Amino acid sequence: MASTLLSLASATPSASLSFHEINKGKLNLGCINKEKPNPFIKAKSFGRVSMVVASNVSHFEGITMAPPDPILGVSEAFKADDHELKLNLGVGAYRTEELQPYVLDVVKKVNKLLLEKGENLEYLPIEGLAAFNKVTAELLFGADNPVIKQQRVATVQGLSGTGSLRLAAALIERYFPGAKVLISSPTWGNHKNIFNDARVPWSEYRYYDPKTVGLDFEGMIADIKAAPEGSFILLHGCAHNPTGIDPTPEQWGVIADVIQEKNHIPFFDIAYQGFASGSLDTDAASVRMFVARGMEVIAAQSYSKNLGLYAERIGAINVVCSSPEAAARVKSQLKRIARPMYSNPPVHGARIVANIVGDSALFKEWNAEMEMMAGRIKNVRHKLFDSLSSKDKSGKDWSFVLKQIGMFSFTGLNKAQCDNMTNKWHVYMTKDGRISLAGLSLAKCEYLADAIIDSYHNVS
Amino acid sequence: MAIRRAMSGRIMDRTAVVGARYMSSWWRSVQPAPKDPILGVTEAFLADQSADKVNVGVGAYRDDNGKPVVLECVREAERRIAGNLNMEYLPMGGSVKMVEETLKLAYGENSELIKEKRIAAVQALSGTGACRLFADFQKRFCPDSQIYIPVPTWANHHNIWRDAQVPQKTYHYYHPESKGLDFAAMIDDIKNAPNGSFFLLHACAHNPTGVDPSEEQWREISHHIKAKGHFAFFDMAYQGFASGDPEKDAKAIRIFLEDGHHIGIAQSYAKNMGLYGQRVGCLSVLCEDEKQAVAVKSQLQQLARPMYSNPPVHGALIVSTILSDPDLKKQWLKEVKVMADRIIGMRTALRGNLEKLGSPLSWQHITNQIGMFCYSGLTPEQVDRLTNEFHIYMTRNGRISMAGVTTGNVEYLANAIHEVTK
Numbered sequence: 001m002a003s004t005l006l007s008l009a010s011a012t013p014s015a016s017l018s019f020h021e022i023n024k025g026k027l028n029l030g031c032i033n034k035e036k037p038n039p040f041i042k043a044k045s046f047g048r049v050s051m052v053v054a055s056n057v058s059h060f061e062g063i064t065m066a067p068p069d070p071i072l073g074v075s076e077a078f079k080a081d082d083h084e085l086k087l088n089l090g091v092g093a094y095r096t097e098e099l100q101p102y103v104l105d106v107v108k109k110v111n112k113l114l115l116e117k118g119e120n121l122e123y124l125p126i127e128g129l130a131a132f133n134k135v136t137a138e139l140l141f142g143a144d145n146p147v148i149k150q151q152r153v154a155t156v157q158g159l160s161g162t163g164s165l166r167l168a169a170a171l172i173e174r175y176f177p178g179a180k181v182l183i184s185s186p187t188w189g190n191h192k193n194i195f196n197d198a199r200v201p202w203s204e205y206r207y208y209d210p211k212t213v214g215l216d217f218e219g220m221i222a223d224i225k226a227a228p229e230g231s232f233i234l235l236h237g238c239a240h241n242p243t244g245i246d247p248t249p250e251q252w253g254v255i256a257d258v259i260q261e262k263n264h265i266p267f268f269d270i271a272y273q274g275f276a277s278g279s280l281d282t283d284a285a286s287v288r289m290f291v292a293r294g295m296e297v298i299a300a301q302s303y304s305k306n307l308g309l310y311a312e313r314i315g316a317i318n319v320v321c322s323s324p325e326a327a328a329r330v331k332s333q334l335k336r337i338a339r340p341m342y343s344n345p346p347v348h349g350a351r352i353v354a355n356i357v358g359d360s361a362l363f364k365e366w367n368a369e370m371e372m373m374a375g376r377i378k379n380v381r382h383k384l385f386d387s388l389s390s391k392d393k394s395g396k397d398w399s400f401v402l403k404q405i406g407m408f409s410f411t412g413l414n415k416a417q418c419d420n421m422t423n424k425w426h427v428y429m430t431k432d433g434r435i436s437l438a439g440l441s442l443a444k445c446e447y448l449a450d451a452i453i454d455s456y457h458n459v460s
Numbered sequence: 461m462a463i464r465r466a467m468s469g470r471i472m473d474r475t476a477v478v479g480a481r482y483m484s485s486w487w488r489s490v491q492p493a494p495k496d497p498i499l500g501v502t503e504a505f506l507a508d509q510s511a512d513k514v515n516v517g518v519g520a521y522r523d524d525n526g527k528p529v530v531l532e533c534v535r536e537a538e539r540r541i542a543g544n545l546n547m548e549y550l551p552m553g554g555s556v557k558m559v560e561e562t563l564k565l566a567y568g569e570n571s572e573l574i575k576e577k578r579i580a581a582v583q584a585l586s587g588t589g590a591c592r593l594f595a596d597f598q599k600r601f602c603p604d605s606q607i608y609i610p611v612p613t614w615a616n617h618h619n620i621w622r623d624a625q626v627p628q629k630t631y632h633y634y635h636p637e638s639k640g641l642d643f644a645a646m647i648d649d650i651k652n653a654p655n656g657s658f659f660l661l662h663a664c665a666h667n668p669t670g671v672d673p674s675e676e677q678w679r680e681i682s683h684h685i686k687a688k689g690h691f692a693f694f695d696m697a698y699q700g701f702a703s704g705d706p707e708k709d710a711k712a713i714r715i716f717l718e719d720g721h722h723i724g725i726a727q728s729y730a731k732n733m734g735l736y737g738q739r740v741g742c743l744s745v746l747c748e749d750e751k752q753a754v755a756v757k758s759q760l761q762q763l764a765r766p767m768y769s770n771p772p773v774h775g776a777l778i779v780s781t782i783l784s785d786p787d788l789k790k791q792w793l794k795e796v797k798v799m800a801d802r803i804i805g806m807r808t809a810l811r812g813n814l815e816k817l818g819s820p821l822s823w824q825h826i827t828n829q830i831g832m833f834c835y836s837g838l839t840p841e842q843v844d845r846l847t848n849e850f851h852i853y854m855t856r857n858g859r860i861s862m863a864g865v866t867t868g869n870v871e872y873l874a875n876a877i878h879e880v881t882k
Contacts, residue, residue, distance in 0.1 A: 059691050059722065060601055060602075060756055063601055063752065065754065065755045065758050066755075066761065066762040069761075072549070091549070101545070101547070101548050103547055111542060115538060115539065120528040120529075121528075121534070121736055121737045121738055122520060122736050122737055123520065123737050124737050125499065125503075126496065159768035159769075159772075160769065162765075162766070162768050163769075166766060190766060190769065193766035197763070197767070198766075296487070304549075309547060310547050310548055310549045311546075311547050311548060311770070311772065312772055313768060313769075313770070328492065329490045329491065329492045329493075330490055332492050332493035333492075336493040339496060339588075339616060340623040340624075341585075341588070341592055341623070341767065342585035342586065342588050342739060343616065343739075344737070344739070346585075346738055346739040346774065347737035347738060348738065348772070348775070
């Protein structure tokens with residue numbers, strides 16, 4: 001009864017879907033097909049009753065499959081491979097010598113502690129857990145850094161490195177319309193996605209020199225100099241991803257000079273603090289140098305690797321400003337960006353970090369585990385280098401394996417050679433030639449060396 | 461080498477000058493952001509020293525002692541997952557198990573649509589994240605579309621679609637005179653919107669008004685939305701919290717599914733599982749077929765990747781642990797009912813107290829409305845008086861979070877409301 005009344009009420013000339021029209025066949029209502037007229041805009045209606053029949057037409061007709069993520073897609077392909085010698089050197093996730101994921105002892109301890117404490121699960125403030133924000137800034141800048149004492153750092157908890165970068169990108173888009181971000185060539189694949197989706201224009205500065213398998217320092221400086229004044233320069237604080245090539249302290253000084261000269265803003269991505277040298281302090285040196293010069297600096301942090309908290313999504317965005325008042329304003333605007341993205345960040349990872357970094361005994365323990373993890377990677381580098389040098393009779397210089405730092409090594413292999421690595425040797429890596437040493441064991445170094453030598457020499 | 465040192469010497473001098481220039485800051489043009497109207501209330505409440513203070517601001521459940529609650533089933537789940545040694549990244553689409561269980565709640569335990577794999581679904585950062593992913597998706601694939609948002613709505617809805625750069629319009633919803641639904645005007649707005657518009661609907665327990673359409677009304681709404689070829693997007697943040705029964709609370713969605721709509725749904729576990737700070741939710745989009753669902757899911761992941769890469773695991777583990785264990789799930793359903801019943805009880809008590817005080821106004825709407833919130837009808841000025849004179853904190857639109865009302869404060873609250881409205 002009620003439905004008949006409805007139909008009567010709707011028998012106006014404005015679009016009503018009639019039985020006939022639906023049954024005429026596939027109606028393309030898709031938003032994407034702008035050319036096709038909307039079949040609903042038909043003036044006639046069938047008498048006084050229009051039946052509404054289930055239609056299977058979608059607004060999102062014509063949506064195509066997104067390409068697999070170049071990095072995360074590698075793990076998926078690896079999983080699908082049955083070969084017994086397969087090796088996953090794709091995603092940058094730390095593995096033990098037994099190639100198992102590693103949950104740090106300090107994290108286990110703290111998880112137990114949190115379970116016992118039984119804290120509530122209430123919303124965090126938009127900017128995140130205060131205790132976390134405090135310790136994360138201290139970890140990066142040093143607890144007694146004047147910028148912290150003077151409250152000149154706007155710190156907002158973010159969804160690991162990605163989320164923190166995205167907050168900063170949105171801030172740049174909003175307050176520096178038209179300003180460009182310069183990213184290294186190459187860089188972590190997701191950097192481009194982040195700036196694209198945030199609608200921030202970007203261009204590249206030279207970084208990797210394939211001839212030396214090292215840093216193209218002159219190219220880097222020239223490109224930074226050539227950028228329009230007031231550009232944002234995205235720098236990897238340590239353990240460059242994907243190359244493993246870091247500037248020397250001297251080179252950092254020159255980079256800082258040029259950035260200051262050109263009135264650029266340095267924007268650090270620090271995803272591996274502790275993983276490069278094994279020391280949390282040493283790995284923060286580049287950021288601290290810039291800050292010590294009185295520069296305003298943006299810095300994104302992640303605890304995915306160094307605390308193994310990958311899936312908890314814990315990180316932070318820091319903006320060092322010239323005054324506490326500016327820092328307060330910037331923080332308020334970062335919050336305004338976060339609110340319509342996810343309202344407030346997840347609590348669990350923040351509590352873990354706050355408890356570890358905020359407790360001197362646990363912090364010491366963490367430092368030791370950090371050294372152990374970084375140490376294992378250094379050992380693997382050595383073994384790989386030794387294997388390559390002894391097996392390869394061509395005289396090629398493989399020392400870049402030792403010179404590079406952090407989780408990754410840029411092998412210099414091209415795409416075809418990488419394909420050979422995967423197809424022939426079942427070694428999974430990203431197509432840019434990056435291998436994650438965190439996924440390599442001493443036991444597998446010789447096998448890997450064989451694969452690399454074969455791919456390098458026999459495939460072009 | 462010498463040249464370089466000399467150069468850097470000069471540059472070092474210049475550093476002092478440049479350093480001075482930096483003191484004036486890049487961030488000059490950054491204005492202080494206005495306080496968030498909802499979360500700002502809690503901040504103010506926390507700062508208040510009065511012993512009588514009452515927080516009926518933010519929509520977070522409190523027990524009868526005014527304390528936050530962690531559900532027993534959640535504590536048990538936490539114990540079970542405590543030994544979890546896997547902290548590896550979740551896939552971009554999140555926990556598959558969690559998403560599967562979540563879809564059952566919305567679409568039905570034995571839903572054919574789930575079996576046919578027609579639903580593109582990803583784990584999202586609670587309700588906010590689900591709405592935002594959808595808004596970004598809408599922008600990318602229906603760039604000429606606009607979203608119709610009810611008046612009033614949760615304030616953050618406007619922020620979400622605005623930041624996603626989707627133009628927004630409003631549709632009539634709340635009827636101030638009756639403190640109920642402005643149904644005729646709502647239907648008119650649906651009919652007058654350009655064909656193929658997107659409509660944001662609150663599946664149950666409308667926030668902030670607590671006014672939900674009746675089943676009959678939902679059927680009409682569905683009919684008219686269908687006639688216009690509109691897209692229905694449901695924000696379901698309170699499943700279980702409205703009536704106490706999640707199945708009942710999903711009724712509107714089920715009506716639309718029966719009618720053949722291809723809907724989208726944002727689901728949240730913040731309130732109904734008390735997982736507020738864990739940020740667990742799900743975005744789903746019902747597609748024509750499995751192939752399209754796979755494509756849509758891949759695109760949703762593509763949007764998530766540059767926002768946060770992959771979602772947090774902890775809350776998802778709690779959810780999937782509870783929902784995949786029949787005993788824990790039963791316990792959860794019981795606990796949800798307890799929460800909903802307590803709120804219904806407080807509604808009755810608040811209305812009763814006001815009537816007992818001899819208030820000249822009608823307070824029927826307190827018990828007519830449903831869910832966590834009551835749209836009291838108080839004006840901003842009256843709300844300010846409540847705050848300044850009585851230390852009662854609520855949002856200035858007159859929204860009372862019933863979850864913050866207890867047997868201990870309901871009389872005080874009623875008195876105060878009576879004072880400012882008599």
